[in-house]
Amino acid sequence: MKVKHIASAVLVAAFAVACGGPKTAPVEEMTLKDAVGDKFLIGTALNVNQVAGRDTNATNIVKTQFSAIVPENCMKMEEVQPEEGKFTFEDADAFVKFGEENGLTMTGHCLIWHSQCPEWFCVDKNGKNVTPEVLKQRMKTHITTVVQHFKGKLKGWDVVNEAIIEDGSYRKSKFYEILGEEFIPLAFQYAHEADSTIELYYNDYGMDNPGRRDGVVKLIRSLKEKGLRIDAVGMQGHMGMDYPKIEDFEKSMLAFANEGVKVMITEWDMSALPTASRTANISDTVAFKKALNPYPDALPDSVSQAWNARMKQFFDLFEKHADIVDRVTAWGVTDGDSWKNGFPIRGRKDYPLLFDRDYQPKAWVKEVIEEAKNAETPSAE
Ligand code: XIL
Secondary structure, three states, rough: OOOOOOOOOOHHHHHHOOOOOOOOOOHHHOOOHHOOOOOOEEEEEEEEEEHHHOOOOHHHHHHOOOOEEEEEEOOOHHOOEEEOEOOHHHHHHHHHHHHHHHOEEEEEEEEOOOOOHHHHHEEOOOOOOOHHHHHHHHHHHHHHEEEEOOOOOOOOEEOOOOOOOOOOEEEEHHHHHHHHHHHHHHHHHHHHOOOOOOOEEEEEEOOOOOHHHHHHHHHHHHHOOOOOOOOOEEEEEEEEOOOOOOOHHHHHHEEEHOOEEEEEEEEEEOOOOOOOOOOOOOOOOHHHHHHHHHOOOOHHHEEEHHHHHHHHHHHHHHHOOOOOOOEEOOOOOEEEOOOHHHHOOOOOOOOOEEEEEOOEHHHHHHHHHHHHHHHHOOOOO
């Protein structure tokens, strides 16, 4: 049985109301984090505009609705060490300050990833791959410096991101090319050595896929066999209207938990647009463009209803498995912030997050809050 987070503000408020005490958080004012209570942390990614205080509508949502934050970009390798030995922590420090001021649980994202990795990291001055020894040293310096910089501030780190592909084998990244499978245990070892109290996570997308699921299970086992610590698996929740299947996602949640790690739903968003491949050429034809970007003005009610229903189904799944789920994190605050407007193809208008462009909660979020209010309000008889 896992230790749950601090007692729900709702219960405290309900008790205070019942006792005629101070109404610190009245049931009528419940927010998403109150509704989730101590089941799991409910988080969001923050962009640098929000961190710098340039989007106070969004930061007000973060302060009231969420209990956890993760930096969308500002702790990534190319952001914190753009040149060898030149560490830049301004944005990341501002992120931490915001989290501390608002009592939010913070996670670091991410230490080793093939993407948003500065070009210099794996090659020498001539662009040739560095030797295994040099890469190990660079990884060690990066991980040690970054983890120690934030020591005592964060709950955990995504140590390695997106290293296993759909057939369960390793992604053929530069890290793999130079160090082979060893780069993952090394990253976990360096992170642990830098801070033995920080939680260590492996994070990946498409985790519903059976091949990747098996690959990640094998990875957890091999880390443990080597005597290394892995505290949780982060399942990126980049979803669409037609993927993943809930049963497949659930199977993976259970498979990871079965290996003795916690499960985190990280990077949650659900595109409301037709699923498009990254290679689609949006300049093809006007008709094609329209088909891929069908809601440039607003989401039609029927699509919105289907989207809300599907988000609620996933949320219900996370609640059903609250005993193994430690955190659920949305990948952005409002639809306008979402990376999905530009990915996998640019120039679309998507509606994937928990709050809309007017900073209003989506219908399913309101429903979750209403359900919690009803559960807390003593029925009048
Ligand atoms: C994305 C950010 O949202 C974008 O702003 C950035 O341009 C690219 O990266 N998997 C991850 C995240 O682990 O870090 C990615 O975030 C989305 C996919």
